Amino acid sequence: MEFSSKAFKEGNCQGQKVVHGEIMPLVLQPPEPNKGDLESLLFALKENKDWFEQMIIKNSAVLLRGYNVEKAEDFNEILEVFGWDDIRYVGPAPRTHVYKRVWTANEGPLSEFIYYHHEMVLNDTNSMRGRGWEDTFGTSDRAEAERRAKALGMELEWQPNGAVKAILGPHYLTKVFDGRKGRKMWFNTVVGMHGKEYSSAMMADGTELPENVVKEMWRNH
Template sequence: MEISCKDFKVGRCEGQKVVDGETMPLVLQPLEPNKSDTKSLLSALKQNKDWFEQVLIRNSAVLLRGFDVKNAEDFNDIIEAFGWDETRYIGPGLRTHVYKRVWTANEGPLSEFIYFHHEMILIRESPEKVMFFCEIPPPEGGQTPLVPSFRVTERMLEEFPEAVEEVEAKGLKYTFTTLSKNDTSSIRGKGLGGYFRNTRQGRG
């Protein structure tokens, strides 16, 4: 599939990897300096929606860089431009609702390392896609590491075939011990009340 698009140019970023011949993440930048505003980005995404979804599948992740996305309102417009379904958050992390479909990623301290994980994989309705936006960069660090899950699966099949076979046959069961109240010193700091509130409100 052709990577080029009339409304974007391909860029580079630190930490890019080549996976099965494809660059991850694929970096897309404004075609011209005067096309970096949110309105131009929304127009480009809507006009190239099918193409964007194809490169997202092919490259596993896409980074939109150099666009003038200022706040949660702008980011929400970008989210809704794709027309993807919304999945309510259910999980142990503390998150704060910001605007419409935009929530904070995690309220835990910056010192806590967040390991590779599938978003909400412990429930049946896990999201197909996850989008991130950084409005205020942290003083240091803050990068979001990515790993293509299909490569992890391939390695598991190569190195631990018996374990994979056992998991497929028996399944997996996870047990969480929930805190009685919120704990902002932990990346898994949602208290019991937060789960009930999510259930009543129908979102997380």
């Protein structure tokens, strides 16, 4: 599928790569200098919604450049155009809610290494590197926290000190998503969780993952 749209002009950015024969990310700019305001962008997205979503699948990522998007409220309006599910983050990274669908990315200390992972994979919510269970699940009620955890495929084990152990899985290492060209995607937190005191990844039978296997995954991913 070649790039074809009168509503956008294709651009470029530093760090673009060719992945499976496609440029990633696809950079979209205003077609004319006077079309960079927020209203023009929202109109273009609404009129070309299906095409835009096809470009996301085709190129794996789309970067909008040259538009007058100045604040969180503007960014949220762009997200609302597509009507995507509002999937709230559940995990250890400290994040701050800014406005409706807009959150900060990660406010953890710079000393913490962010390992290779898929953003939609859930991991242990009892990590000392991140948030407590009340913040993670958005409730101070244990029964409600358990209900929300179950909906995400997690089991909670309450500890004597009031903390909680979250059990997720077992999971396959990769996942194939519908409509994504049948490509396998890395979909787990094995590398980052292995050998941690407060969060650990294990085999489905509860045994430890061989260290050489984890190192091989580090090398390949």
